[in-house]
Structure formats: C-alpha cells, structure tokens
Amino acid sequence: MSNLNFNGQESDFLELITEEMEGTISAENSIRLKEWRLKSPDNETYYLDVIKLNEELGLLEQYKNLKPNESLEVLHKKLNLASNSTVGNNPKVVNFSARGWLRIAASFILVSALVFYFMSSNDKVLLKAGSVQNTYELPDGTKLVLNANSELSYSKSNFQKVRELELIKGECFINVVHNPEKPFSIHYKDLEVTDIGTSFNVKLAQSQIDVVVSTGQVKLHIAGNASETILNAGDAAYYHISKKYIKKVKLQDSNYKAYTDHVINFNATALPEVVRTLESVYHRKIIIQSSNLNSRKFTGEFKKQKIKDVLKVIAETLQINIVSKNGVFYLVSAK
Numbered sequence: 001m002s003n004l005n006f007n008g009q010e011s012d013f014l015e016l017i018t019e020e021m022e023g024t025i026s027a028e029n030s031i032r033l034k035e036w037r038l039k040s041p042d043n044e045t046y047y048l049d050v051i052k053l054n055e056e057l058g059l060l061e062q063y064k065n066l067k068p069n070e071s072l073e074v075l076h077k078k079l080n081l082a083s084n085s086t087v088g089n090n091p092k093v094v095n096f097s098a099r100g101w102l103r104i105a106a107s108f109i110l111v112s113a114l115v116f117y118f119m120s121s122n123d124k125v126l127l128k129a130g131s132v133q134n135t136y137e138l139p140d141g142t143k144l145v146l147n148a149n150s151e152l153s154y155s156k157s158n159f160q161k162v163r164e165l166e167l168i169k170g171e172c173f174i175n176v177v178h179n180p181e182k183p184f185s186i187h188y189k190d191l192e193v194t195d196i197g198t199s200f201n202v203k204l205a206q207s208q209i210d211v212v213v214s215t216g217q218v219k220l221h222i223a224g225n226a227s228e229t230i231l232n233a234g235d236a237a238y239y240h241i242s243k244k245y246i247k248k249v250k251l252q253d254s255n256y257k258a259y260t261d262h263v264i265n266f267n268a269t270a271l272p273e274v275v276r277t278l279e280s281v282y283h284r285k286i287i288i289q290s291s292n293l294n295s296r297k298f299t300g301e302f303k304k305q306k307i308k309d310v311l312k313v314i315a316e317t318l319q320i321n322i323v324s325k326n327g328v329f330y331l332v333s334a335k
C-alpha cells in the first residue's frame with residue numbers, strides 16, 4: 001500500500017470517497033471524483049488505497065455506526081471548543097451538522113486506521129510464490145509449501161506467542177510443529193483453521209476455502225459461531241465464504257497436494273480431470289484440442305517426473321498426439 005498524504009485537496013476527495021462508499025454521493029460529485037481519479041496515477045492509487053483500507057478494516061461500518069451527538073461532545077472536549085466561541089470581538093458560532101460531524105469523524109477514523117495499518121504493515125512478514133511453488137520454514141519450525149501465485153503473512157513480533165497465519169490468496173500445504181500450549185492456526189476473514197497436531201492443505205478458490213487433512217486433526221471455526229467442525233486424517237471440507245457455512249465432503253481429489261512433491265496418481269481418471277491436475281502441479285497450459293478425447297480415461301502413477309515425460313506416457317497410453325506451441329500443450333486425436 002502506498003503512502004497517503006492528507007493534504008488539503010486529498011482531504012476533500014477523501015470526503016467524496018467516503019460518500020461514494022456510503023452510496024450518498026451526488027451525481028455532480030461522482031463525476032468530479034472520477035475526473036480527479038483520471039487526472040493522475042497518484043490520484044488513482046490514493047483512491048484505491050482508501051477503498052482497500054476500508055475493505056480490510058471495515059471502516060465504513062464504523063462510519064455508519066457513529067453516534068453524532070455523543071461523539072460531537074467528545075470531539076468538542078478534545079479540541080477545547082464550545083458551541084459558541086469568539087475570535088477577537090466578533091462572536092463566531094461553531095455549528096456542526098450530524099452529516100458534517102460524520103464526515104469529519106470518518107476522516108479521523110481513516111487517518112487513525114492508516115497509522116495503525118502502517119505500524120502493522122511494518123511488522124508483517126509476507127510469504128509468497130510466483131509462477132512456481134515455493135517452500136518456507138516458519139520461526140517455530142513449521143514447514144510450508146505455497147502453490148504458485150499464493151500469499152500468506154504473519155506477525156514478526158507476535159508469531160512466537162500467537163502462531164497465526166493470514167491466508168491472502170492461493171493455496172498452501174502446512175506441516176505443523178505441534179505445540180499444545182501454543183496452537184497453530186491459519187485465518188481467512190472470519191474462518192479459523194486450527195491445528196491439532198497435523199499436516200493439512202488449505203486452498204482459497206473463487207467462492208470457497210477447501211481444507212484437506214493429511215495427518216492428525218484440524219478444527220474449523222467461524223467467528224461468532226459456537227459450533228466447530230473437526231476433520232481427521234483423510235477428511236475434507238469446504239467453507240462457503242459468502243454464505244458462511246462449513247460442509248464436510250468426501251475427498252474427491254487424491255492429488256490435492258501433488259504440487260508439493262510431484263507425486264501423482266490416476267485411477268481410471270477422465271482426461272479433462274487429468275489435465276486439470278497437471279496444470280495445477282506444473283503450472284503449464286494444456287488444451288484438449290479434440291472433443292472426442294474427453295471420454296478417455298487414464299490410469300498411472302508419476303513420481304517427480306517432468307511434464308513432457310508425463311504427457312508422453314499419457315499420449316502413448318491413450319494413443320493421442322501432443323503438440324507444443326508457444327508454451328502450450330495441445331492434445332489432439334491421432335490420425
């Protein structure tokens with residue numbers, strides 16, 4: 001997140017951004033805000049930073065829940081203002097409308113949150129994987145494998161006290177060093193996945209989080225919900241993010257952690273599913289060019305083999321051709 005400098009102009013537009021988030025912005029101000037955003041990349045960055053901060057910290061909800069009368073009294077005391085003050089010999093009435101106060105308060109909340117955000121950001125350790133998977137060892141010895149295009153973070157100062165990870169995006173396999181006095185957990189929004197001596201996989205998809213337990217147990221808990229879901233080795237579950245429920249399911253994909261060790265097993269697996277697995281493991285695009293191949297099934301096992309060798313075996317077994325072009329593999333019917 002880039003630095004937000006609250007100069008006079010940006011403070012004005014902060015008010016407009018707040019109105020837009022609330023849904024009360026006028027048509028005229030909406031146009032004005034759009035023009036300001038298009039005026040320079042810095043303005044657009046500032047706008048996106050405020051939106052992102054609101055999403056991460058729930059600022060708009062705080063804004064809507066403010067009590068103008070009570071908060072105004074507190075504000076007056078803090079600023080040592082009275083309802084009527086004098087400047088020289090001229091009396092000047094200081095009147096804040098509820099709306100005016102809310103706008104001021106919203107700005108105060110944003111500024112305060114920004115200070116907190118930057119303090120916390122300096123303490124965050126970001127773990128990420130680019131186009132291929134990456135491995136990490138945490139300060140407690142716990143080992144992680146991040147799938148490609150995945151990110152996690154944790155607090156550098158608090159990790160040894162509270163062993164918590166935040167899932168930002170993607171997928172990871174975690175082999176936890178168990179410590180009953182200091183449980184290990186990974187969070188995404190209001191979902192908490194807690195280790196009970198285990199190794200497990202967590203994957204953030206478009207609308208859900210998939211959890212698969214390899215060894216031991218994990219506990220799934222939704223914030224504000226009294227119930228918990230326990231998963232044992234071999235169990236799987238998904239958490240529906242928007243509907244906020246957890247459902248245990250039968251493990252469908254035995255290759256869920258193949259990206260960590262490139263050990264893949266197929267048992268009469270339809271070719272489209274074979275392709276999806278290989279794309280997830282090797283991060284290469286594979287296209288079934290001939291639709292009549294979709295019904296073909298493959299059985300076989302691969303251990304730490306290169307993708308070209310894997311595809312060669314599949315092609316020979318199913319009697320299909322592999323064409324490689326611009327980094328993409330095409331599966332076509334043999335003539």
